[in-house]
Amino acid sequence: MSGRSKRExxxxxxxxxxxxxxxxxxxxxxxxDREREPEAASSRGSPVxxxxxVEPASARExxxxxxxxVxxxxxxEVDEDSEPExxxxxxxxxxxxxxxxxAHTWTPLTGVCWTSTLRNCVLSPSHTSMLTPVWxxxxxFKYVLKxxxxxxxxxxxxKQAKLSRAYDGTTYxxxxxxxxxxxxxxxxxxxxxxxxxxxxxRNYFLEEDNYKNIKRPPGDIMFLLVQRFxxxxxxxxxxxxxxxxxxxxxxxxxxxxxxKKTFQITKQGDGVDFLSWFLNALHSALGGTKKKKKTxxxxxxxxxxxxxxxxxxxxxxxxxxxxxxxxNDEYQETMVxxxxxxxxxxxxxxxxxxxxxxxLIIPQVPLFNILAKFNGITEKEYKTYKENxxxxxxxxxxxxxxxxxxxxxxxxxxxxxxxxxxVNFPITNVDLREYLxxxxxxxxxxxxYDLIANIVHDGKPSEGSYRIHVLHHGTGKWYELQDLQVTxxxxxxxxxxxxxxxxxxxxxxxxxNQQGA
Numbered sequence: 001m002s003g004r005s006k007r008e009x010x011x012x013x014x015x016x017x018x019x020x021x022x023x024x025x026x027x028x029x030x031x032x033d034r035e036r037e038p039e040a041a042s043s044r045g046s047p048v049x050x051x052x053x054v055e056p057a058s059a060r061e062x063x064x065x066x067x068x069x070v071x072x073x074x075x076x077e078v079d080e081d082s083e084p085e086x087x088x089x090x091x092x093x094x095x096x097x098x099x100x101x102x103a104h105t106w107t108p109l110t111g112v113c114w115t116s117t118l119r120n121c122v123l124s125p126s127h128t129s130m131l132t133p134v135w136x137x138x139x140x141f142k143y144v145l146k147x148x149x150x151x152x153x154x155x156x157x158x159k160q161a162k163l164s165r166a167y168d169g170t171t172y173x174x175x176x177x178x179x180x181x182x183x184x185x186x187x188x189x190x191x192x193x194x195x196x197x198x199x200x201x202r203n204y205f206l207e208e209d210n211y212k213n214i215k216r217p218p219g220d221i222m223f224l225l226v227q228r229f230x231x232x233x234x235x236x237x238x239x240x241x242x243x244x245x246x247x248x249x250x251x252x253x254x255x256x257x258x259x260k261k262t263f264q265i266t267k268q269g270d271g272v273d274f275l276s277w278f279l280n281a282l283h284s285a286l287g288g289t290k291k292k293k294k295t296x297x298x299x300x301x302x303x304x305x306x307x308x309x310x311x312x313x314x315x316x317x318x319x320x321x322x323x324x325x326x327x328n329d330e331y332q333e334t335m336v337x338x339x340x341x342x343x344x345x346x347x348x349x350x351x352x353x354x355x356x357x358x359x360l361i362i363p364q365v366p367l368f369n370i371l372a373k374f375n376g377i378t379e380k381e382y383k384t385y386k387e388n389x390x391x392x393x394x395x396x397x398x399x400x401x402x403x404x405x406x407x408x409x410x411x412x413x414x415x416x417x418x419x420x421x422x423v424n425f426p427i428t429n430v431d432l433r434e435y436l437x438x439x440x441x442x443x444x445x446x447x448x449y450d451l452i453a454n455i456v457h458d459g460k461p462s463e464g465s466y467r468i469h470v471l472h473h474g475t476g477k478w479y480e481l482q483d484l485q486v487t488x489x490x491x492x493x494x495x496x497x498x499x500x501x502x503x504x505x506x507x508x509x510x511x512x513n514q515q516g517a
Contacts, residue, residue: 146231146234147234147235147237147238147240148208148234149206149207149234149237151207154203154206154207157174157175157199157202157203157237157473157474158199158473158474159474160174160474161472161474161475162474164239164240164241166241166242166243166244167240167241167242167243168242168243168244170243170244171244172241172244172486173472173474173475173479174236174237174238174239175196175197175202175236175237175472176470176472176479176481176486177236177241177244177245177246177486178244178245178246178481178483178484178485178486179192179193179245179246179247179248179481179483179484180245180246180247180248180249180483180484181483181484182249182252182265182266183265183266184264184265184266184267184268184269185248185252185264185265186268186465186466186467186482186483187268187269187270187271187274187466188248188252188255188263188269188274189248189466189483190271190455190466190467190468190481190501191271191274191275191278191455191501192229192232192248192251193236193453193468193470193481194453194455194468194470194501194503195278196232196233196236196237197452197453197470197471197473197503198300198401198452198453198503199473200296200299200300200400200401201296201297201300202233202237204296205229205230205233205234206230206233206234206237208230210296211226211230211286214226214286214287215287216285216287220285221257221258222258222281222284222285223285224254224257224258225254225255225258225278225281225282225285226282226285226286227254228250228251228253228254229251229254229282231250231251232246232248232250232251244486245484252265253265255278258281259277259281262277263277268462268463268464270409271455271457271466271500271501272342272405272500272501275342275403275405275501276341276342279297279301279341280341282295282297283295283297283298297341298339299400300399300400300401301341301342301399301401301402301403302339302340302341302399303339303340303343303395303396303397303398303399303402304337304338304339304340304395304396304397305337305338305339305340305374305393305394305395305396305397306335306336306337306338306376306393306394306396306437307335307336307337307338307391307392307393308333308334308335308376308391308392308393308394309333309334309335309336309389309390309391310331310332310333310334310389310390310391311330311331311387311388311389312331312381312387312388312389312390313325313326313331314388315388337396341403342402342403342404342405342501343374343402343403343404343405344405344407345367345370345371345373345404345405345406345407345423346370346373346380346407347365347370347406347407347408347419347421347423348363348365348370348421349419350363350419350420350421351363362420362421362422363421363422364421364422364423364424365421365422365423365424366423366424366425367423367424367425367426367430370406370423371432371435373393374393374394374395374435375394375434375435376392376393376394376435376437377392378392379391379392380392394435394436394437395432395435395436395437395440396436396437396440397440397444398432398436398444398447398506399506400505400506401452401503401504401505401506402432402449402503402504402506403501403502403503403504404501404502404504405500405501406423406499406500406501406502407419408420408421408457408498408500409461416461416462417461418457418460418461418464420498422496422497422498423499424495425451425495425499425502426495427450427451427491427494427495428450428451429448429450430448430449430450430451430504431447431448431449432447432448432449433447446506446507446508447506448506448507449504449505449506449507450504450505450507451471451494451502451503451504451505452470452471452473452503452504452505453468453469453470453471453501453502453503454468454469454494454497454499454501454502454503455467455468455469455499455500455501455502456468456469456497456498456499456500457498457500458498465482466482466500467480467481467482468480468481468482469481469489469494469497478490478491478494
């Protein structure tokens, strides 16, 4: 390289360094001027300030996203509205926005209310009156998501006939509330509705303190059934619901899990099978046993009976051999004491032939005829794969609430057949004294029962639907519930239905009949 090119390269390198140093010195100078500018302005008495003189702590902590939650109005306009109007206006606004205006306000899915954030919404004294509707709506959401009942409120449930108004404007009676049919869970809905109108069982689950401290083995999932049933019971009887119906989704999920998919939401089930499993599962989850330890379930529904059993010789044997076998101890009548949660009533065989008008005759049978099974005299033959037995039953203890399950379905190897026989029964004054043994009759002073719930199955065995008739104790009126539909019904119409499950209440000494015939 020549000397001239070397000098040119050194000159260009020196020029770059000088330009970089001038640029950096320029930046440093501009930063110094920016720092000196506020000081010079303050010396000249300029109103420019770097920091506020007074800045409340609430204003520093409040996020900007919270402010839209409070609708800013003039103080005069706020004072013109009454507190209920403000609460209703705020509730309607939250319902329109889905219940969560911002991430820092109210989240109904989790039930979280950011109290500190709401407190920071007060930016000036003129906004203090705006906080009242916010707290009212927050408490309303909390009560709807997790309603609570005092002992006094529970005691007055059956005495009140007042309609409640939901937040969507509809009116309803607490306890007479529809349940969503997600796909094919109407069989479970009917049973849950019936149990929710049994006062002792309802009162127990309305108060969470009655069962929340029950100890269960580690990993036991059955207690989930108790928790979900209590939550559903409180929602059904909530006087401040958003709508006049309730979703049983969480309850049904617990049923699917605890029954190991025996009962499902997407597949029609049998109401009697579900009722039997549910009562026994509740009793077990509450810490009850078969004999010793009792629970609210056994206190309400459990009765006792004597079962007399006698073995029969094979029908193909000769008559002489049959007579000899009847003298053996094996063929003598035996008696055992047994408890029951419900009584199964057998219907007479449905007719197979049509009448002269080519129509099937729908037979009718009085309730007392099928109750004769438990009078201690009537014998019925029961066949098994190998042996035949004669059995008769006699009641020894009547529970406070008696459940009848009318056997309408007969299963065989090919299909399920339904018996459409209509059972004629009175709504009130059913006396069961004659079905008790003589020594027990003296102990039982009250043996008269009144109907409080009637579950009906309509249609074919596999494609039918369920509905329920429920007595509201406060008004003395009957209501029909089928999923979301709730209508009032005359008591005379109840007896014309194909009753499947019935719940009867034993009458007390001081109780008078106010339901009418």
